[in-house]
Amino acid sequence: MFNFSKLDIPVIQAPMAGGINNPRLASEVSNAGGVGSFGFSYSTPQKISEDLAATKALTNGPINANFFVFSPVDLPAQAIQEKAIQAIKNLPIESDYSVSIPQAPFYPDIEEQLNPVWKHCPAILTFHFGIPSLSIIEKAHSLGIAIGITATSLKEAKAVEKAGADFIVAQGIEAGGHRGMFNPDEVDEKLSTIDLTKLLVGGCSIPVVAAGAIMDGADIANALKSGAVAAQLGTAFLCCEESSASPAHKEYLLHHHSRGSVFTRGFSGRPARGIDNEFIQLMDGKIVLPFPIQNTMTASLRQVAGKTNNGEYQSLWAGQDYSRTRKLNAQNLMLVLKEELLIALS
Numbered sequence: 548m549f550n551f552s553k554l555d556i557p558v559i560q561a562p563m564a565g566g567i568n569n570p571r572l573a574s575e576v577s578n579a580g581g582v583g584s585f586g587f588s589y590s591t592p593q594k595i596s597e598d599l600a601a602t603k604a605l606t607n608g609p610i611n612a613n614f615f616v617f618s619p620v621d622l623p624a625q626a627i628q629e630k631a632i633q634a635i636k637n638l639p640i641e642s643d644y645s646v647s648i649p650q651a652p653f654y655p656d657i658e659e660q661l662n663p664v665w666k667h668c669p670a671i672l673t674f675h676f677g678i679p680s681l682s683i684i685e686k687a688h689s690l691g692i693a694i695g696i697t698a699t700s701l702k703e704a705k706a707v708e709k710a711g712a713d714f715i716v717a718q719g720i721e722a723g724g725h726r727g728m729f730n731p732d733e734v735d736e737k738l739s740t741i742d743l744t745k746l747l748v749g750g751c752s753i754p755v756v757a758a759g760a761i762m763d764g765a766d767i768a769n770a771l772k773s774g775a776v777a778a779q780l781g782t783a784f785l786c787c788e789e790s791s792a793s794p795a796h797k798e799y800l801l802h803h804h805s806r807g808s809v810f811t812r813g814f815s816g817r818p819a820r821g822i823d824n825e826f827i828q829l830m831d832g833k834i835v836l837p838f839p840i841q842n843t844m845t846a847s848l849r850q851v852a853g854k855t856n857n858g859e860y861q862s863l864w865a866g867q868d869y870s871r872t873r874k875l876n877a878q879n880l881m882l883v884l885k886e887e888l889l890i891a892l893s
Protein backbone atom coordinates (compact mmCIF):
# COMPACT_ATOMS: atom_id res chain seq x y z
CA MET A 548 0.00 0.00 0.00
CA PHE A 549 1.05 3.65 -0.22
CA ASN A 550 4.45 4.32 1.35
CA PHE A 551 4.75 7.95 2.46
CA SER A 552 8.46 7.55 3.21
CA LYS A 553 9.09 7.09 -0.54
CA LEU A 554 7.85 10.63 -1.27
CA ASP A 555 10.64 13.04 -2.16
CA ILE A 556 8.72 15.73 -0.22
CA PRO A 557 6.24 14.53 2.44
CA VAL A 558 3.48 16.84 1.22
CA ILE A 559 -0.06 16.19 0.04
CA GLN A 560 -1.56 19.16 -1.82
CA ALA A 561 -5.00 19.07 -0.18
CA PRO A 562 -8.09 18.07 -2.08
CA MET A 563 -10.06 21.32 -2.48
CA ALA A 564 -13.66 21.17 -3.62
CA GLY A 565 -15.15 23.99 -5.64
CA GLY A 566 -13.07 23.64 -8.79
CA ILE A 567 -9.76 24.75 -7.23
CA ASN A 568 -7.87 21.57 -8.09
CA ASN A 569 -7.09 20.82 -11.71
CA PRO A 570 -4.78 18.49 -13.68
CA ARG A 571 -2.00 21.09 -13.93
CA LEU A 572 -1.82 21.80 -10.20
CA ALA A 573 -2.09 18.14 -9.20
CA SER A 574 0.49 16.93 -11.73
CA GLU A 575 3.00 19.70 -10.90
CA VAL A 576 2.87 18.76 -7.20
CA SER A 577 3.13 15.07 -8.00
CA ASN A 578 6.01 15.59 -10.43
CA ALA A 579 7.79 17.69 -7.78
CA GLY A 580 7.78 14.72 -5.38
CA GLY A 581 4.53 15.13 -3.41
CA VAL A 582 0.93 13.99 -3.86
CA GLY A 583 -1.46 16.03 -6.03
CA SER A 584 -5.16 15.84 -5.13
CA PHE A 585 -8.65 16.45 -6.41
CA GLY A 586 -11.62 17.35 -4.21
CA PHE A 587 -14.37 15.73 -6.28
CA SER A 588 -17.17 16.45 -3.74
CA TYR A 589 -20.10 17.21 -6.10
CA SER A 590 -18.38 16.39 -9.44
CA THR A 591 -20.06 14.28 -12.10
CA PRO A 592 -18.52 10.94 -13.11
CA GLN A 593 -17.66 12.46 -16.50
CA LYS A 594 -15.73 15.37 -14.95
CA ILE A 595 -13.95 12.98 -12.55
CA SER A 596 -12.95 10.75 -15.45
CA GLU A 597 -11.71 13.68 -17.55
CA ASP A 598 -9.65 15.14 -14.69
CA LEU A 599 -8.04 11.82 -13.77
CA ALA A 600 -7.25 10.98 -17.42
CA ALA A 601 -5.77 14.45 -18.05
CA THR A 602 -3.63 14.20 -14.91
CA LYS A 603 -2.36 10.74 -15.79
CA ALA A 604 -1.16 12.16 -19.10
CA LEU A 605 0.91 14.75 -17.20
CA THR A 606 2.44 12.66 -14.40
CA ASN A 607 3.32 9.13 -13.34
CA GLY A 608 3.47 10.30 -9.73
CA PRO A 609 0.89 9.72 -6.99
CA ILE A 610 -2.57 11.29 -7.22
CA ASN A 611 -5.30 11.41 -4.57
CA ALA A 612 -9.01 11.44 -5.45
CA ASN A 613 -11.14 12.77 -2.58
CA PHE A 614 -14.87 12.46 -1.99
CA PHE A 615 -17.44 13.61 0.53
CA VAL A 616 -19.35 10.95 2.49
CA PHE A 617 -22.82 12.50 2.46
CA SER A 618 -25.33 11.57 5.17
CA PRO A 619 -29.02 11.14 4.37
CA VAL A 620 -30.82 14.44 4.82
CA ASP A 621 -34.46 15.60 4.87
CA LEU A 622 -35.90 19.02 4.17
CA PRO A 623 -36.99 20.75 7.37
CA ALA A 624 -40.53 22.10 7.86
CA GLN A 625 -41.92 24.64 5.37
CA ALA A 626 -41.66 27.56 7.82
CA ILE A 627 -37.93 26.90 8.31
CA GLN A 628 -37.37 26.59 4.56
CA GLU A 629 -39.01 29.97 4.04
CA LYS A 630 -36.86 31.65 6.70
CA ALA A 631 -33.71 30.17 5.14
CA ILE A 632 -34.77 31.38 1.68
CA GLN A 633 -35.51 34.88 2.99
CA ALA A 634 -32.10 35.08 4.69
CA ILE A 635 -30.40 34.58 1.31
CA LYS A 636 -32.88 36.71 -0.67
CA ASN A 637 -32.50 39.67 1.71
CA LEU A 638 -28.73 39.98 1.23
CA PRO A 639 -27.77 43.44 -0.06
CA ILE A 640 -26.17 42.32 -3.32
CA GLU A 641 -27.18 44.16 -6.46
CA SER A 642 -26.65 41.39 -9.04
CA ASP A 643 -29.50 39.02 -9.95
CA TYR A 644 -29.42 35.57 -8.43
CA SER A 645 -32.02 32.89 -7.81
CA VAL A 646 -32.86 31.17 -4.54
CA SER A 647 -34.97 28.04 -4.44
CA ILE A 648 -35.25 24.84 -2.46
CA PRO A 649 -33.48 22.02 -4.33
CA GLN A 650 -35.19 18.73 -5.16
CA ALA A 651 -33.95 15.34 -3.93
CA PRO A 652 -31.54 13.70 -4.49
CA PHE A 653 -29.61 16.37 -2.62
CA TYR A 654 -26.17 14.91 -3.33
CA PRO A 655 -24.43 12.70 -5.91
CA ASP A 656 -24.38 8.90 -5.79
CA ILE A 657 -20.91 7.96 -4.52
CA GLU A 658 -20.99 4.57 -6.27
CA GLU A 659 -21.41 6.35 -9.63
CA GLN A 660 -18.75 8.94 -8.75
CA LEU A 661 -16.28 6.14 -7.96
CA ASN A 662 -16.61 4.30 -11.30
CA PRO A 663 -13.94 6.51 -12.95
CA VAL A 664 -11.69 5.98 -9.92
CA TRP A 665 -11.80 2.20 -10.40
CA LYS A 666 -10.96 2.78 -14.09
CA HIS A 667 -8.08 5.24 -13.63
CA CYS A 668 -6.73 3.85 -10.34
CA PRO A 669 -5.14 6.85 -8.60
CA ALA A 670 -2.66 5.82 -5.88
CA ILE A 671 -4.85 7.24 -3.10
CA LEU A 672 -8.58 7.60 -2.40
CA THR A 673 -9.61 9.79 0.54
CA PHE A 674 -12.90 10.65 2.21
CA HIS A 675 -14.17 13.63 4.21
CA PHE A 676 -17.16 13.72 6.64
CA GLY A 677 -17.20 10.02 7.44
CA ILE A 678 -16.40 6.45 6.52
CA PRO A 679 -17.44 4.96 3.17
CA SER A 680 -18.96 1.45 2.90
CA LEU A 681 -16.82 -1.62 3.47
CA SER A 682 -17.34 -2.68 -0.16
CA ILE A 683 -15.72 0.60 -1.33
CA ILE A 684 -12.72 0.09 0.97
CA GLU A 685 -12.37 -3.54 -0.19
CA LYS A 686 -12.66 -2.61 -3.86
CA ALA A 687 -9.96 0.06 -3.48
CA HIS A 688 -7.65 -2.38 -1.74
CA SER A 689 -8.20 -5.04 -4.41
CA LEU A 690 -6.94 -2.47 -6.95
CA GLY A 691 -3.96 -1.45 -4.80
CA ILE A 692 -5.46 1.97 -3.96
CA ALA A 693 -4.70 3.28 -0.44
CA ILE A 694 -7.57 4.69 1.62
CA GLY A 695 -7.29 7.78 3.84
CA ILE A 696 -10.10 9.30 5.91
CA THR A 697 -10.27 12.63 7.76
CA ALA A 698 -10.64 12.60 11.55
CA THR A 699 -10.98 15.57 13.91
CA SER A 700 -10.94 13.55 17.17
CA LEU A 701 -9.53 10.32 18.61
CA LYS A 702 -13.04 8.79 18.53
CA GLU A 703 -13.33 9.39 14.77
CA ALA A 704 -9.75 8.21 14.19
CA LYS A 705 -10.40 4.92 16.02
CA ALA A 706 -13.44 4.34 13.81
CA VAL A 707 -11.33 5.09 10.71
CA GLU A 708 -8.72 2.58 11.82
CA LYS A 709 -11.38 -0.06 12.60
CA ALA A 710 -12.90 0.42 9.14
CA GLY A 711 -9.65 -0.78 7.54
CA ALA A 712 -8.34 2.55 6.21
CA ASP A 713 -4.62 2.82 5.48
CA PHE A 714 -4.08 6.26 7.01
CA ILE A 715 -5.82 9.05 8.89
CA VAL A 716 -5.84 12.72 7.91
CA ALA A 717 -5.73 14.55 11.26
CA GLN A 718 -7.56 17.80 10.58
CA GLY A 719 -6.82 20.45 13.20
CA ILE A 720 -9.15 23.32 14.06
CA GLU A 721 -6.89 25.75 12.14
CA ALA A 722 -7.62 24.02 8.81
CA GLY A 723 -9.29 25.86 5.94
CA GLY A 724 -12.44 24.60 4.24
CA HIS A 725 -15.02 22.24 5.68
CA ARG A 726 -14.51 20.77 9.11
CA GLY A 727 -14.37 17.02 8.48
CA MET A 728 -16.39 16.00 11.57
CA PHE A 729 -18.55 12.95 10.93
CA ASN A 730 -21.49 14.64 12.68
CA PRO A 731 -21.28 18.45 12.61
CA ASP A 732 -23.92 18.69 15.37
CA GLU A 733 -21.75 16.86 17.91
CA VAL A 734 -19.57 18.83 20.31
CA ASP A 735 -16.35 19.82 18.52
CA GLU A 736 -13.19 19.16 20.56
CA LYS A 737 -11.44 21.87 18.46
CA LEU A 738 -7.99 20.30 18.82
CA SER A 739 -5.07 22.05 17.14
CA THR A 740 -3.31 20.25 14.29
CA ILE A 741 -0.26 19.40 16.39
CA ASP A 742 -2.25 18.31 19.49
CA LEU A 743 -4.56 16.15 17.37
CA THR A 744 -1.64 14.63 15.43
CA LYS A 745 0.16 13.66 18.65
CA LEU A 746 -3.08 12.23 20.10
CA LEU A 747 -3.80 10.11 17.01
CA VAL A 748 -0.20 8.94 16.61
CA GLY A 749 -0.28 7.78 20.24
CA GLY A 750 -3.76 6.26 20.07
CA CYS A 751 -3.82 4.59 16.65
CA SER A 752 -1.53 2.21 14.83
CA ILE A 753 -2.01 3.38 11.22
CA PRO A 754 -0.08 6.36 9.73
CA VAL A 755 -1.29 9.90 10.41
CA VAL A 756 -1.12 12.84 7.98
CA ALA A 757 -1.35 16.27 9.64
CA ALA A 758 -3.57 19.02 8.16
CA GLY A 759 -4.26 22.58 9.27
CA ALA A 760 -2.25 25.82 9.06
CA ILE A 761 0.84 24.09 7.70
CA MET A 762 2.27 26.86 5.55
CA ASP A 763 6.04 26.33 5.33
CA GLY A 764 8.79 23.76 5.73
CA ALA A 765 9.24 24.52 9.44
CA ASP A 766 5.54 23.70 9.98
CA ILE A 767 5.99 20.44 8.04
CA ALA A 768 8.98 19.61 10.27
CA ASN A 769 6.82 20.22 13.36
CA ALA A 770 4.16 17.87 11.99
CA LEU A 771 6.78 15.19 11.31
CA LYS A 772 8.29 15.65 14.77
CA SER A 773 4.79 15.11 16.19
CA GLY A 774 4.71 11.71 14.51
CA ALA A 775 2.95 12.49 11.21
CA VAL A 776 4.17 10.69 8.08
CA ALA A 777 3.30 13.68 5.87
CA ALA A 778 1.55 17.05 5.89
CA GLN A 779 -1.55 18.00 3.91
CA LEU A 780 -1.48 21.66 2.81
CA GLY A 781 -4.50 23.38 1.31
CA THR A 782 -4.29 27.15 1.78
CA ALA A 783 -0.57 27.19 0.96
CA PHE A 784 -1.40 26.09 -2.62
CA LEU A 785 -4.36 28.42 -3.24
CA CYS A 786 -2.30 31.29 -4.69
CA CYS A 787 -0.19 29.10 -6.96
CA GLU A 788 -0.35 30.19 -10.56
CA GLU A 789 -1.88 26.77 -11.40
CA SER A 790 -4.64 26.96 -8.76
CA SER A 791 -8.14 27.65 -10.09
CA ALA A 792 -9.10 29.68 -6.99
CA SER A 793 -11.03 32.76 -8.15
CA PRO A 794 -9.16 36.08 -8.60
CA ALA A 795 -11.02 37.52 -5.58
CA HIS A 796 -10.06 34.49 -3.45
CA LYS A 797 -6.38 34.96 -4.33
CA GLU A 798 -6.60 38.73 -3.79
CA TYR A 799 -8.12 38.35 -0.29
CA LEU A 800 -5.58 35.66 0.66
CA LEU A 801 -2.68 37.91 -0.29
CA HIS A 802 -3.96 41.33 0.76
CA HIS A 803 -6.85 41.16 3.26
CA HIS A 804 -5.00 39.89 6.30
CA SER A 805 -6.80 41.85 8.99
CA ARG A 806 -10.05 39.97 8.26
CA GLY A 807 -8.92 36.68 9.72
CA SER A 808 -10.63 33.37 8.94
CA VAL A 809 -13.76 32.18 10.78
CA PHE A 810 -16.22 29.30 10.75
CA THR A 811 -19.61 29.64 9.06
CA ARG A 812 -22.45 27.28 8.14
CA GLY A 813 -23.98 29.97 5.94
CA PHE A 814 -22.61 28.77 2.60
CA SER A 815 -23.20 25.01 2.81
CA GLY A 816 -24.97 24.05 6.05
CA ARG A 817 -21.80 22.55 7.55
CA PRO A 818 -19.10 24.46 9.46
CA ALA A 819 -16.28 25.58 7.18
CA ARG A 820 -13.43 28.03 7.75
CA GLY A 821 -13.02 30.93 5.34
CA ILE A 822 -11.92 34.57 5.19
CA ASP A 823 -14.45 36.73 7.02
CA ASN A 824 -16.65 38.66 4.59
CA GLU A 825 -20.01 40.41 4.33
CA PHE A 826 -21.90 37.18 3.62
CA ILE A 827 -20.53 35.49 6.74
CA GLN A 828 -21.27 38.54 8.89
CA LEU A 829 -24.82 38.98 7.58
CA MET A 830 -25.65 35.25 7.83
CA ASP A 831 -24.53 35.07 11.45
CA GLY A 832 -27.50 33.88 13.53
CA LYS A 833 -29.70 33.26 10.45
CA ILE A 834 -31.52 29.99 9.78
CA VAL A 835 -29.62 27.72 7.40
CA LEU A 836 -30.77 24.45 5.85
CA PRO A 837 -28.86 21.21 6.42
CA PHE A 838 -25.77 20.30 4.38
CA PRO A 839 -25.67 20.10 1.39
CA ILE A 840 -29.12 21.62 0.73
CA GLN A 841 -27.86 25.05 1.86
CA ASN A 842 -24.90 24.65 -0.51
CA THR A 843 -27.19 24.14 -3.51
CA MET A 844 -29.38 27.02 -2.35
CA THR A 845 -26.44 29.47 -2.26
CA ALA A 846 -24.96 28.25 -5.58
CA SER A 847 -26.52 30.94 -7.79
CA LEU A 848 -25.43 33.72 -5.40
CA ARG A 849 -21.87 32.37 -5.30
CA GLN A 850 -21.76 32.04 -9.09
CA VAL A 851 -22.90 35.65 -9.57
CA ALA A 852 -20.31 36.81 -7.03
CA GLY A 853 -17.67 34.86 -8.97
CA LYS A 854 -18.67 36.42 -12.29
CA THR A 855 -18.65 39.96 -10.86
CA ASN A 856 -15.39 39.32 -8.91
CA ASN A 857 -17.22 40.15 -5.66
CA GLY A 858 -15.25 38.55 -2.83
CA GLU A 859 -17.86 39.52 -0.24
CA TYR A 860 -20.29 36.83 -1.45
CA GLN A 861 -17.92 33.99 -2.37
CA SER A 862 -16.83 31.21 -0.03
CA LEU A 863 -13.19 32.20 0.45
CA TRP A 864 -12.13 29.01 2.26
CA ALA A 865 -8.79 29.53 4.00
CA GLY A 866 -6.93 28.22 7.02
CA GLN A 867 -6.16 30.23 10.14
CA ASP A 868 -2.65 31.18 8.91
CA TYR A 869 -3.68 32.33 5.42
CA SER A 870 -1.66 35.55 5.84
CA ARG A 871 1.43 33.38 5.18
CA THR A 872 0.19 32.25 1.74
CA ARG A 873 2.85 32.70 -0.93
CA LYS A 874 2.42 33.52 -4.59
CA LEU A 875 4.69 30.96 -6.28
CA ASN A 876 4.10 28.38 -8.94
CA ALA A 877 3.51 24.87 -7.61
CA GLN A 878 6.93 23.53 -8.54
CA ASN A 879 8.73 26.45 -6.86
CA LEU A 880 6.51 26.19 -3.79
CA MET A 881 7.42 22.51 -3.48
CA LEU A 882 11.14 23.33 -3.87
CA VAL A 883 10.95 26.05 -1.20
CA LEU A 884 9.01 23.76 1.16
CA LYS A 885 11.70 21.08 0.72
CA GLU A 886 14.54 23.53 1.41
CA GLU A 887 12.80 24.93 4.49
CA LEU A 888 12.02 21.42 5.73
CA LEU A 889 15.64 20.30 5.38
CA ILE A 890 16.84 23.40 7.27
CA ALA A 891 14.25 22.86 10.04
CA LEU A 892 15.19 19.20 10.44
CA SER A 893 18.96 19.76 10.40
Ligand SMILES: Cc1cc2nc3c(=O)[nH]c(=O)nc-3n(C[C@H](O)[C@H](O)[C@H](O)COP(=O)(O)O)c2cc1C
Pocket residue numbers: 561562563564565567586587588613674675697718721722723724725758759760761779780781782783864865866867868
Ligand atom coordinates in the same frame (compact mmCIF):
# COMPACT_ATOMS: atom_id res chain seq x y z
C1 LIG B 1 -10.47 25.81 -0.49
C2 LIG B 1 -10.46 24.55 0.33
C3 LIG B 1 -11.27 23.49 -0.07
C4 LIG B 1 -11.23 22.27 0.64
N1 LIG B 1 -11.96 21.20 0.18
C5 LIG B 1 -11.76 19.97 0.74
C6 LIG B 1 -12.32 18.80 0.14
O1 LIG B 1 -13.01 18.85 -0.88
N2 LIG B 1 -12.06 17.61 0.75
C7 LIG B 1 -11.27 17.50 1.86
O2 LIG B 1 -11.06 16.39 2.35
N3 LIG B 1 -10.73 18.60 2.44
C8 LIG B 1 -10.95 19.81 1.89
N4 LIG B 1 -10.36 20.92 2.46
C9 LIG B 1 -9.58 20.78 3.71
C10 LIG B 1 -8.17 20.31 3.43
O3 LIG B 1 -8.16 18.93 3.14
C11 LIG B 1 -7.25 20.51 4.66
O4 LIG B 1 -7.83 19.95 5.80
C12 LIG B 1 -6.95 21.98 4.90
O5 LIG B 1 -6.71 22.67 3.71
C13 LIG B 1 -5.75 22.10 5.81
O6 LIG B 1 -5.65 23.41 6.31
P1 LIG B 1 -4.89 24.60 5.54
O7 LIG B 1 -5.86 25.07 4.51
O8 LIG B 1 -4.61 25.58 6.59
O9 LIG B 1 -3.67 24.01 4.91
C14 LIG B 1 -10.41 22.15 1.78
C15 LIG B 1 -9.61 23.23 2.17
C16 LIG B 1 -9.63 24.41 1.46
C17 LIG B 1 -8.74 25.55 1.89
